[in-house]
Amino acid sequence: MIKGVIPGNPAGLLDRKLLDKGIEVEIPDWGQQPPPNEADKISLRIARVGSSDYVDLKTETYPSPITGFPQIITIPSDFLLDTTNEGPFELWYVHFNYVETETASSRVPIVIDKIPPNFLDVPGKVTFGFGVGPIFDTTLNGLTDIEGTVPSWTGAAEGDQIAFTLLPDKLPEDPENIDPIDVVPGADGKVKIPVATIKALPDGRYCCGYTLICKSLNLI
Structure with a gap:
């Protein structure tokens, strides 16, 4: 779930007033804990629609035992406010377990609009x-x-x-x-x-x- 999304079209339009502080993204329970003394990682990624190039926005490490779901990762405000980052994007996250096996979530649309x-x-x-x-x-x-x-x-x-x-x-x-x-x-x-x-x-x-x-x- 992405906080600050305005309902309706275009899908994923972000509230301009929230960009200054960053946009929170909820990561749900991924269902399997790492063993004691091990850790999983989540990497939040974004790409322009239709592009194979992506930006790794933030990677967080979660030592075992992992509690407090959903986990919150924030899209940094410096990315959102960058004047070159305007228009439709796709956002997703990648889960890396403790042996670095990775699983990607589905991509969801977001739209950054800072132009009045x-x-x-x-x-x-x-x-x-x-x-x-x-x-x-x-x-x-x-x-x-x-x-x-x-x-x-x-x-x-x-x-x-x-x-x-x-x-x-x-x-x-x-x-x-x-x-x-x-x-x-x-x-x-x-x-x-x-x-x-x-x-x-x-x-x-x-x-x-x-x-x-x-x-x-x-x-x-």
């Missing part, structure tokens, strides 16, 4: 049917919300989301600091600001901003 939507480019501004404002009471008459459109972005994919807000004067530079009104699927690029939210605000200059969040939780 729009490939680090600042996304375009939200547009509204009434233009850039100002918003008067008459603008809101008969409405329950006003709808904005987020322009299309590079690398749009299934699972993308839009977190949007309305803030006085200017938006924070760090998208992590946006407290969203709502988070909506990014499929159609539509955001709706409730009229009640707008009417509760004092008069003044406001900015509608948003954060793009991909399925692996990269954001911009």
